[in-house]
Amino acid sequence: MDDLTNENMMQVIESAEAIRQGHAQLKRPYYAANLFFENSTRTKSSFEMAEKKLGMDVISFDAQTASIQKGETLYDTVKTLEAIGVDVVVIRHGEDRYFDQLEGRVKLSMINGGDGMGHHPSQCMLDLLTIYQDYHTFKGLKITIVGDIQHSRVARSNAIALKRLGAAVQFSGPLDWMDPELMQIGRYVEFDEAVEKSDVLMMLRVQHERHAFGMTFSKEEYHAQFGLTAGREKRMKAGSIIMHPAPVNRGVEIADELVECDRSRIFKQMSNGVFVRMAMLQFVLQQREALKHEFVN
Amino acid sequence: MDDLTNENMMQVIESAEAIRQGHAQLKRPYYAANLFFENSTRTKSSFEMAEKKLGMDVISFDAQTASIQKGETLYDTVKTLEAIGVDVVVIRHGEDRYFDQLEGRVKLSMINGGDGMGHHPSQCMLDLLTIYQDYHTFKGLKITIVGDIQHSRVARSNAIALKRLGAAVQFSGPLDWMDPELMQIGRYVEFDEAVEKSDVLMMLRVQHERHAFGMTFSKEEYHAQFGLTAGREKRMKAGSIIMHPAPVNRGVEIADELVECDRSRIFKQMSNGVFVRMAMLQFVLQQREALKHEFVN
Amino acid sequence: MDDLTNENMMQVIESAEAIRQGHAQLKRPYYAANLFFENSTRTKSSFEMAEKKLGMDVISFDAQTASIQKGETLYDTVKTLEAIGVDVVVIRHGEDRYFDQLEGRVKLSMINGGDGMGHHPSQCMLDLLTIYQDYHTFKGLKITIVGDIQHSRVARSNAIALKRLGAAVQFSGPLDWMDPELMQIGRYVEFDEAVEKSDVLMMLRVQHERHAFGMTFSKEEYHAQFGLTAGREKRMKAGSIIMHPAPVNRGVEIADELVECDRSRIFKQMSNGVFVRMAMLQFVLQQREALKHEFVN
Numbered sequence: 001m002d003d004l005t006n007e008n009m010m011q012v013i014e015s016a017e018a019i020r021q022g023h024a025q026l027k028r029p030y031y032a033a034n035l036f037f038e039n040s041t042r043t044k045s046s047f048e049m050a051e052k053k054l055g056m057d058v059i060s061f062d063a064q065t066a067s068i069q070k071g072e073t074l075y076d077t078v079k080t081l082e083a084i085g086v087d088v089v090v091i092r093h094g095e096d097r098y099f100d101q102l103e104g105r106v107k108l109s110m111i112n113g114g115d116g117m118g119h120h121p122s123q124c125m126l127d128l129l130t131i132y133q134d135y136h137t138f139k140g141l142k143i144t145i146v147g148d149i150q151h152s153r154v155a156r157s158n159a160i161a162l163k164r165l166g167a168a169v170q171f172s173g174p175l176d177w178m179d180p181e182l183m184q185i186g187r188y189v190e191f192d193e194a195v196e197k198s199d200v201l202m203m204l205r206v207q208h209e210r211h212a213f214g215m216t217f218s219k220e221e222y223h224a225q226f227g228l229t230a231g232r233e234k235r236m237k238a239g240s241i242i243m244h245p246a247p248v249n250r251g252v253e254i255a256d257e258l259v260e261c262d263r264s265r266i267f268k269q270m271s272n273g274v275f276v277r278m279a280m281l282q283f284v285l286q287q288r289e290a291l292k293h294e295f296v297n
Numbered sequence: 298m299d300d301l302t303n304e305n306m307m308q309v310i311e312s313a314e315a316i317r318q319g320h321a322q323l324k325r326p327y328y329a330a331n332l333f334f335e336n337s338t339r340t341k342s343s344f345e346m347a348e349k350k351l352g353m354d355v356i357s358f359d360a361q362t363a364s365i366q367k368g369e370t371l372y373d374t375v376k377t378l379e380a381i382g383v384d385v386v387v388i389r390h391g392e393d394r395y396f397d398q399l400e401g402r403v404k405l406s407m408i409n410g411g412d413g414m415g416h417h418p419s420q421c422m423l424d425l426l427t428i429y430q431d432y433h434t435f436k437g438l439k440i441t442i443v444g445d446i447q448h449s450r451v452a453r454s455n456a457i458a459l460k461r462l463g464a465a466v467q468f469s470g471p472l473d474w475m476d477p478e479l480m481q482i483g484r485y486v487e488f489d490e491a492v493e494k495s496d497v498l499m500m501l502r503v504q505h506e507r508h509a510f511g512m513t514f515s516k517e518e519y520h521a522q523f524g525l526t527a528g529r530e531k532r533m534k535a536g537s538i539i540m541h542p543a544p545v546n547r548g549v550e551i552a553d554e555l556v557e558c559d560r561s562r563i564f565k566q567m568s569n570g571v572f573v574r575m576a577m578l579q580f581v582l583q584q585r586e587a588l589k590h591e592f593v594n
Numbered sequence: 595m596d597d598l599t600n601e602n603m604m605q606v607i608e609s610a611e612a613i614r615q616g617h618a619q620l621k622r623p624y625y626a627a628n629l630f631f632e633n634s635t636r637t638k639s640s641f642e643m644a645e646k647k648l649g650m651d652v653i654s655f656d657a658q659t660a661s662i663q664k665g666e667t668l669y670d671t672v673k674t675l676e677a678i679g680v681d682v683v684v685i686r687h688g689e690d691r692y693f694d695q696l697e698g699r700v701k702l703s704m705i706n707g708g709d710g711m712g713h714h715p716s717q718c719m720l721d722l723l724t725i726y727q728d729y730h731t732f733k734g735l736k737i738t739i740v741g742d743i744q745h746s747r748v749a750r751s752n753a754i755a756l757k758r759l760g761a762a763v764q765f766s767g768p769l770d771w772m773d774p775e776l777m778q779i780g781r782y783v784e785f786d787e788a789v790e791k792s793d794v795l796m797m798l799r800v801q802h803e804r805h806a807f808g809m810t811f812s813k814e815e816y817h818a819q820f821g822l823t824a825g826r827e828k829r830m831k832a833g834s835i836i837m838h839p840a841p842v843n844r845g846v847e848i849a850d851e852l853v854e855c856d857r858s859r860i861f862k863q864m865s866n867g868v869f870v871r872m873a874m875l876q877f878v879l880q881q882r883e884a885l886k887h888e889f890v891n
Binding site: 336338339342343345346349350357505543544545546547564565567568570571 | 623625627651653654655656659660661664665666667670673674675676677678679680
């Protein structure tokens with residue numbers, strides 16, 4: 001996200017909206033490969049759909065059996081794909097800023113599908129698009145991010161981008177889970193205050209992997225203290241919306257019956273993910289001069 | 298299969314025959330995903346071929362790395378695929394009637410690729426098509442299903458559908474492997490009587506996983522008592538045919554040299570599998586009013 | 595490679611060159627499946643790209659979950675794919691001459707993607723094409739293959755084919771790693787002599803799996819004795835080239851900074867792999883009379 005100006009972000013949002021209402025198609029086949037060194041079926045499927053809707057061919061890549069397991073560097077893996085004719089790679093990798101070793105050294109286009117605990121630009125862009133569809137602006141919106149702020153790349157990217165676009169970002173959830181650095185971007189608020197005064201409630205997934213329930217909280221305790229219950233939903237501001245990056249722990253972050261309620265944008269976020277990724281693919285391909293005129297809009 | 302009337306079944310058979318002789322193609326791209334929570338390469342490849350022959354794009358789905366492993370429900374997984382734009386899912390799942398939790402709650406089209414020990418409609422339909430190609434009717438045909446009736450979803454679905462279509466269904470094989478419930482549909486016959494008097498012999502796979510040979514039977518003993526040997530094949534009724542859902546244990550259910558003999562329809566069943574699955578995909582898509590006119594026949 | 599005459603080889607090379615400069619496309623969809631029973635992402639991706647560039651549809655095949663794991667024979671697996679409509683299979687298998695059990699028994703087209711320690715024709719053809727692009731002939735070229743000759747299918751296939759095409763083949767590397775049989779094709783030379791007098795240096799990968807460094811050589815010792823160092827590169831014959839089948843152990847077979855130097859054809863070999871595989875696919879499909887006119891060149 002750091003590479004994008006505010007204008008770039010608005011350009012991706014507007015182009016995603018245009019794609020959603022019409023369509024975008026490449027004039028001839030281009031080749032994409034999705035290098036997911038961390039599991040994330042949801043993000044991978046969404047990129048694959050975006051690539052196919054643009055008319056790209058997708059070359060399958062299985063990180064488990066790749067030569068990288070024999071000690072090949074990420075650079076050599078990507079360079080190999082470039083050599084066989086891949087035009088764009090989407091990479092998700094556990095290492096923070098893995099892309100530093102690739103930038104300026106390869107000719108194909110790259111999209112970051114998530115790195116370590118750092119960035120997750122396509123998730124961030126789809127969240128921005130979803131908010132934009134409701135409010136048509138970010139200026140002055142009160143947006144509260146709730147949950148495990150410290151370990152969430154979504155929280156970090158979103159907080160920074162939303163602040164840059166003019167929103168008032170706040171954080172809520174267990175105090176121990178806050179991120180001291182992000183506290184310079186927005187203040188901590190009690191959850192019940194957040195529920196009543198926010199335009200957007202962005203609930204984060206509680207990662208069982210990280211927080212063994214029973215240790216700090218039982219599922220029931222978390223839901224009672226920091227979960228969106230039916231009672232809290234009734235106290236939400238008129239017109240305000242609920243977001244969640246999914247998969248949802250039903251009955252923990254959000255009551256089961258609220259996941260598809262009127263205020264919920266959760267499945268809409270997933271649909272928007274495809275449009276945003278199409279726009280991002282178009283964006284990186286168009287940065288290569290020769291590909292500028294390859295799109296039929 | 299319970300959802301299909303006899304007319305529906307004949308409609309699928311006739312449309313599979315039409316597809317086999319000509320072709321069917323969707324006018325614009327549709328998106329399919331194959332959710333195989335149980336391994337079945339054969340069925341999965343066949344559906345994938347059917348989808349591609351119809352002109353669909355297939356979004357890859359790896360059940361091993363899916364969010365369902367993090368506790369996501371099947372409903373949320375399917376709903377996610379719907380949200381990203383998948384038009385039809387084929388699901389194979391170890392749980393009986395897994396589809397009950399989905400029916401009426403999702404907008405995309407679904408095909409059951411096999412559930413628990415219950416149903417396996419596409420296998421059933423391809424068996425029906427194969428018989429129909431030889432006899433052009435089911436009325437009065439003597440059809441014997443041989444082997445592990447009790448643990449076979451193929452046996453169950455086929456027996457019920459064939460009986461409904463007017464065939465005389467019989468069972469043979471080790472007495473311990475019979476299914477008391479299915480005995481209301483047809484009687485038990487000695488294997489040598491079945492060999493001589495059946496129009497169709499449907500041999501089932503002996504599942505090594507389930508029946509450790511050496512415990513009840515050695516492979517040789519099973520072959521001698523319930524296997525189709527060269528000697529038995531010679532005593533089969535004129536014009537009668539041999540079927541098997543595959544993979545065959547050569548030299549157990551069927552003598553090696555009979556697998557591709559004149560009476561054998563085993564590889565033809567596999568070819569028919571693709572046509573039937575194309576017809577089923579067409580069938581479910583056409584049930585969505587808006588898609589009725591999307592096929593070029 | 596044994597099946598190909600010298601004329602066949604030149605035909606594949608010339609058709610790969612034509613494809614590289616123009617393109618080849620099938621007039622209607624054909625279906626390919628890549629059966630990789632041994633991991634080799636590089637070769638598999640390259641074949642997949644070749645198939646897609648020809649306009650083929652690729653049916654996914656996962657060797658780990660295939661019925662072959664339940665004891666199905668390779669013949670039945672291939673015959674199944676033929677039955678569902680696959681036109682061409684590419685097979686990589688750990689067993690030497692696995693294809694003997696298939697030849698003449700199946701109707702679809704087959705390409706050997708590597709068998710046991712025996713053959714790896716597409717790697718061989720891409721190496722030939724790469725040399726041909728520089729020298730436009732093989733006659734009289736001095737070509738030295740360096741490294742673990744004994745365990746390399748690349749070394750074996752290349753040595754035989756290059757000799758047949760008129761090149762003077764030599765071998766270098768640790769004496770213990772030489773292959774007595776291949777010594778009838780070419781002589782052993784000291785590495786420093788090879789560096790100075792060869793037109794082509796084909797470096798082989800040191801397989802950590804096989805040669806635990808520290809036992810025979812440390813990485814540093816191997817590099818000092820048999821590796822292409824910056825110093826050695828300076829003493830190479832004018833116009834001579836460096837090849838390697840990849841993945842390279844940077845700093846072992848070749849100094850890190852030489853992998854992409856002017857003399858290196860390493861990434862060009864990978865690009866050529868796609869063109870050669872397209873030519874091979876075209877070659878086997880055209881051997882089936884009915885498919886001869888299906889290509890738009």
